[in-house]
Amino acid sequence: MAKAMSTARTTPADGQLTRMGVSLGSPAYMAPEQGAGDPDTDHRADLYALGAMAYELLAGQPPFGDRPAHAQLVAHLSERPVPIADRRADVPEPLARLVMWCLEKDPADRPQQASEVLEALADASSVERLRRTGQHGARPPAGTAAGAAAGPRRRRGAYAAVGALVVAASVGGYWYSTRTTAGTAPGPDASLVAVMPFAVRDASLNVWREGMVDILSRSLDGAGTLRTVPPSTSIAQSPERGDVATATALGRSLGAGLVVFGELSPSGKDSVQLRAALVDVARGAVRQDVNVRGEASRVDALADSLALRMLPSMGSGGANVMASTLSSMGTASLPALKAYLQGQQYYRRGLTDSSRLAYEAAVAADSLFSLGWRGVASIYIRTGRESAPEAHAALGRAIRLRRGGSPRDSMLLRGDSLRLALVRRAPAANDALADVPGVHALLATLRDATGRYPSDAELWLELGDAGYHFGGLAGVADSVVLRDFERAIALDSMVLVPYVHAYGLALRTGRLREASRHARRLARLGPANAAPYYVLQATLLDSAPVVTREARALLDTLPARYVAFALQEVRLAPEATALALAMAAHVSSRLSRDPSAADSGDLGRAVPLARAHRGKVVGGAPPLTFGDRAQLTVAGLLPAERVLVEARALLARQPADLLPAMALFAGARDTISLKALVPAFDRLDAAARAQETTRPAVSGVIARAYLALARADSTAALRGLLALPMSACGGIPCAPLTTSRLLVRAGRDADAARVLDRALPSALAQLSAPLLMQERAAVAERLGDTATARLWYARILAQWGQGDQPTQAALDAARSGAARVR
Numbered sequence: 156m157a158k159a160m161s162t163a164r165t166t167p168a169d170g171q172l173t174r175m176g177v178s179l180g181s182p183a184y185m186a187p188e189q190g191a192g193d194p195d196t197d198h199r200a201d202l203y204a205l206g207a208m209a210y211e212l213l214a215g216q217p218p219f220g221d222r223p224a225h226a227q228l229v230a231h232l233s234e235r236p237v238p239i240a241d242r243r244a245d246v247p248e249p250l251a252r253l254v255m256w257c258l259e260k261d262p263a264d265r266p267q268q269a270s271e272v273l274e275a276l277a278d279a280s281s282v283e284r285l286r287r288t289g290q291h292g293a294r295p296p297a298g299t300a301a302g303a304a305a306g307p308r309r310r311r312g313a314y315a316a317v318g319a320l321v322v323a324a325s326v327g328g329y330w331y332s333t334r335t336t337a338g339t340a341p342g343p344d345a346s347l348v349a350v351m352p353f354a355v356r357d358a359s360l361n362v363w364r365e366g367m368v369d370i371l372s373r374s375l376d377g378a379g380t381l382r383t384v385p386p387s388t389s390i391a392q393s394p395e396r397g398d399v400a401t402a403t404a405l406g407r408s409l410g411a412g413l414v415v416f417g418e419l420s421p422s423g424k425d426s427v428q429l430r431a432a433l434v435d436v437a438r439g440a441v442r443q444d445v446n447v448r449g450e451a452s453r454v455d456a457l458a459d460s461l462a463l464r465m466l467p468s469m470g471s472g473g474a475n476v477m478a479s480t481l482s483s484m485g486t487a488s489l490p491a492l493k494a495y496l497q498g499q500q501y502y503r504r505g506l507t508d509s510s511r512l513a514y515e516a517a518v519a520a521d522s523l524f525s526l527g528w529r530g531v532a533s534i535y536i537r538t539g540r541e542s543a544p545e546a547h548a549a550l551g552r553a554i555r556l557r558r559g560g561s562p563r564d565s566m567l568l569r570g571d572s573l574r575l576a577l578v579r580r581a582p583a584a585n586d587a588l589a590d591v592p593g594v595h596a597l598l599a600t601l602r603d604a605t606g607r608y609p610s611d612a613e614l615w616l617e618l619g620d621a622g623y624h625f626g627g628l629a630g631v632a633d634s635v636v637l638r639d640f641e642r643a644i645a646l647d648s649m650v651l652v653p654y655v656h657a658y659g660l661a662l663r664t665g666r667l668r669e670a671s672r673h674a675r676r677l678a679r680l681g682p683a684n685a686a687p688y689y690v691l692q693a694t695l696l697d698s699a700p701v702v703t704r705e706a707r708a709l710l711d712t713l714p715a716r717y718v719a720f721a722l723q724e725v726r727l728a729p730e731a732t733a734l735a736l737a738m739a740a741h742v743s744s745r746l747s748r749d750p751s752a753a754d755s756g757d758l759g760r761a762v763p764l765a766r767a768h769r770g771k772v773v774g775g776a777p778p779l780t781f782g783d784r785a786q787l788t789v790a791g792l793l794p795a796e797r798v799l800v801e802a803r804a805l806l807a808r809q810p811a812d813l814l815p816a817m818a819l820f821a822g823a824r825d826t827i828s829l830k831a832l833v834p835a836f837d838r839l840d841a842a843a844r845a846q847e848t849t850r851p852a853v854s855g856v857i858a859r860a861y862l863a864l865a866r867a868d869s870t871a872a873l874r875g876l877l878a879l880p881m882s883a884c885g886g887i888p889c890a891p892l893t894t895s896r897l898l899v900r901a902g903r904d905a906d907a908a909r910v911l912d913r914a915l916p917s918a919l920a921q922l923s924a925p926l927l928m929q930e931r932a933a934v935a936e937r938l939g940d941t942a943t944a945r946l947w948y949a950r951i952l953a954q955w956g957q958g959d960q961p962t963q964a965a966l967d968a969a970r971s972g973a974a975r976v977r
Contacts, residue, residue: 182227183217184208187260190228199262202272206257206265213250214242218258232260248703249694250276264668271672343436345412348375348469349384349405351393353431356420360427363419363454365390365503366496370458370484371415377562378462381469384409385563385611387503391647399434399441406436409610413442413469417461419454427451429458433465443468452489484526485558491521498530505651505680507534529553529571536620537652541578542882550575563611566604570617573597577625582880587888587913588906594629597621605642612647615639623656627887627913633664644676651680663919665730665950671696688717695721700733702741710741715755718742722761726920729928729954732769736957739765767792768922770958781805785815786922789892792961795819803828810835814854817861818893821872829862853883857890864893873897887914892923895930908934925951929965932972941976948973 186203188196211217218236219227236258239251253276259265266272353367368386376383392408394401397416406414417431428448435442445464449457486492498513514530521527528549535546554572557564576593583589601618608614619639622631640657643650654673661670671693678689691709698706710718722742725735739762746753746762753759763779766772772792779787781801788798802816806828813832820828833855840852860875876897879889888894891914898907911931918924932947951969955962 182224182231183211183219185228185231186262187232188262190231197262198269199265199267202257202266202269203259203262205272206254209254210236210239210258213239213246213254216242235260248705249697252697252703343406343412344382344410345437346380347382347384347409347411348372348413348415349389349409349411350375350386351397351402351405351414351416352390353416354397354418356418360419360421362493362496362500365500366454366493367417367419367458369496369499370455371462373484373564374459374462375466375469376564378466378469382562382608384411385608385613385646386499387612387647387650388610390503391612391649399432399439402432402434403436403439406434412436415465417445421451422448425451427454427457429454429461431461431465433468455484455489455492485556486517486521486524486527488521488524491517491524491527494520495524495527495530498527502530502533502652503647503650507538510534523556525553525556525558528556529567532571536574541574541624547575547579563604563608563614566600566607567614567617570597570600570604570621573600574621574625582882585877586880587877587891587894587910591625591628594625597625598629598631610646612643612650612653615643615646616650616653619643619653619656623660627916630909630912633660633916636660637664637666637669648676649680651677654680659724659727662724662727662731663916665728665953667696667699667728667731670728687713688720691717691721692724695725695734695738696731698734699731700737702734702737707741710738711745715752715758718745719758719761722765723920726765726768729919729924729950732954732957735765735769736771764922768920768924768954770925770955770962772959772961781812782815783922785819789815789818790923790926791965792922792959795823799823799825806831806835811839814857817858818890821861821864821893824865824867826862826865829858829865832858833862853879853889860890861893864897869897869900873901881913885917887917891918892926892930895927895934899930899934904934904937908938908940925955925962925965928954929969932969936972936976944972944976948976 182190184204184207186196186200189200189203207218217227219230219234222230236255239246239254240248253272257265257272350368350371352364355361355364365386368389372383372386372389375381388409389405393405397418402414402416406412412435414434414436415431416434417429419427419429422428426448427450428446431445432441433443433445434440443465445461447457447460447464449460484492484495486495494513494517498510498517501507501510501513511531511534514527514534517527518524518531532541532546532549532553535541535543535549540546550571554568554575557568573593573596577591577597580591580593583591598618598621601614601621604614605611605618619636619642622636622639626632626636637657637660640653640660643653644657654677658670658673658677661667661673674689674693674696678686678693681689687709691706691713694706694709695702702710710721722735722738725731725738742758742762746759760779764783767779767783767787770792772787781798784793784798785802787793788795798816799819802813802819803825805812810832817829817832820832836854836858840855843852856875856879860872863869863875864872873894876888876890876894881887881889883889888910891910895907895910898904898910908931911927911934915924915927915931918927921927928947928951932944932951935941935943935947948969952966952973955966958966
């Protein structure tokens with residue numbers, strides 16, 4: 156790499172590093188795109204070269220041996236190297252996998268940044284340590300028995316050499332990529348201000364280190380033509396020490412023309428001194444120094460005074476913005492402000508319980524504090540409880556109490572108002588089909604906000620979260636929502652929240668490598684008790700389609716509840732069939748050795764469920780619940796007669812368990828059983844309403860719809876199902892398979908597509924999911940939407956492709972459909 160760069164600097168190339176059609180570098184280590192003279196070659200070629208050098212260190216020869224130079228180039232373009240594990244079996248699997256990942260032909264399939272290589276290397280070390288020592292913790296200290304058992308010195312030396320190479324080359328590649336990016340970035344924006352965390356000279360002032368960023372950023376945003384870099388972005392990208400040099404570098408990296416840094420220190424009894432400097436990034440010099448002193452109980456007022464003194468020096472092109480009003484934090488209570496700022500700091504680190512307590516302390520100290528109430532509401536939203544009355548009350552107070560505020564806060568406030576209206580909305584007639592204009596308005600508001608503040612990680616998170624919860628009502632694809640979360644992550648990689656949904660969405664869209672990457676970050680950033688689970692998921696996803704030795708070690712040693720949940724979550728990805736079946740087979744062997752683990756975390760049920768989800772149901776009666784068996788029967792994978800006999804026996808004893816069986820009763824034209832279910836479900840609904848549950852009680856309405864269907868009155872059945880509010884069925888259309896089939900029968904393909912699009916993302920883990928996919932693909936084909944048809948035909952084949960004989964009819968139909976829309 157160094158030789159290639161040196162040659163490039165001495166080769167005339169019209170100011171470019173490489174001319175089109177010219178390749179640089181040693182053929183043994185040259186990336187395919189580099190060998191082809193691709194003008195878009197970037198830092199990922201360095202990561203390929205890293206993989207080639209690591210391969211040679213471990214295997215004793217380059218990926219394609221000692222072939223002549225031209226043959227090496229052709230091989231890099233067209234051949235896959237022999238897996239490193241085949242050349243040297245004692246290389247730890249995670250290290251071997253990392254080397255081969257770097258050697259992917261397509262740059263998009265390699266690590267995208269050097270930081271990913273470093274993370275993968277850290278994970279490889281952790282997994283290898285677990286395999287050798289059985290410990291998840293840190294490396295044993297030198298001199299201990301565990302440390303002495305680490306393996307022969309020669310082997311350690313080889314692995315250490317590879318590790319050193321990975322680190323050195325990764326850092327070099329990262330430096331080169333950032334250097335290239337910085338060299339082409341636009342100049343700093345004279346109206347954009349970044350505030351660095353302030354140095355604090357006493358532990359009692361720690362809350363103000365990041366707190367000053369929050370206060371000053373909110374105060375200055377919208378003052379005249381000024382805009383501020385979002386606090387989370389400034390905090391994430393600022394170095395530990397603030398001075399003119401680091402402020403200038405930060406401003407250039409963020410595109411900000413002005414940067415504020417400073418310090419807060421005690422100054423006598425009950426007083427503090429606030430010093431700050433305003434740096435002109437273009438000149439790399441201080442434009443103004445400010446020094447203010449005041450009461451320790453009024454740091455917020457000192458911050459406002461600081462901002463007012465700096466405003467005249469912040470005018471773009473000499474324009475005076477002194478008359479501009481500063482935005483207040485909205486409270487005169489120091490305890491409330493300190494608690495809120497502490498909550499913000501906890502929130503950025505994903506500590507939801509701690510941040511909730513801090514926000515609640517803020518509103519307890521000042522019940523009129525709008526930002527505090529918004530913080531309380533945000534915790535309910537982030538933890539999936541936005542429908543709770545407490546969330547509605549907190550968000551309502553935040554909206555009512557807000558006065559003034561920065562333009563950014565005003566946009567967030569409008570988004571909050573629209574979100575609150577959505578969660579409070581009354582169900583529309585034909586709710587499963589109705590347009591929800593508020594969703595379009597919410598998404599448009601947040602897209603406008605990210606357009607105005609493109610480097611604001613919090614706004615991208617808000618947009619992603621709105622898309623995750625409401626985007627299905629507006630036809631927003633999961634892949635679009637995933638990009639919004641990944642934009643938030645790119646801007647601030649230390650905030651936990653976006654990784655949670657990004658991980659699930661990557662699984663749901665079949666992006667196993669991305670899901671693994673997010674799982675690794677969740678293991679690092681999340682609570683310590685969840686880290687082993689995410690390490691397990693990352694290791695499993697990296698090992699797909701097989702279960703590697705490291706993955707088997709984790710499946711054998713981690714608590715059964717983690718293993719059961721891993722089996723459940725992999726059901727979100729139809730593309731992970733081979734991995735899911737391999738996991739189920741290995742966990743079955745664990746249960747045969749330790750039958751007591753079956754009841755822990757419901758692991759005994761998780762294994763047959765994982766197999767049944769992939770169409771493997773023949774060969775004995777698996778220990779599934781009645782509801783599981785009913786779903787498999789609806790999917791055509793079990794004989795209906797046996798399950799119907801079981802269902803009729805439950806009529807008198809456990810009618811509440813029969814909701815999944817109503818489609819079976821209707822299909823068998825069993826009006827007697829359905830007539831008996833109607834009053835039974837009415838009584839259950841009445842009991843639920845008496846307990847004031849938040850979800851509408853509609854079991855009786857569903858039973859009447861299926862009774863109409865059993866009587867061959869499909870019009871009445873469809874009318875009854877469409878009348879059900881989606882809030883009664885987890886936010887998706889009720890009985891989506893039956894409803895969509897009735898719509899198709901009525902010649903309403905477009906309406907059937909809408910019902911299925913709203914249901915499928917949440918239904919992928921259900922046992923009958925392939926039937927929903929089949930309906931969606933067929934509807935798309937009839938509507939001429941070949942791309943959607945191809946997608947769902949392919950996903951049926953992926954999920955049931957290794958299924959038993961009962962899946963063959965569905966697979967044959969999917970293969971025929973895929974051939975038609977190819």
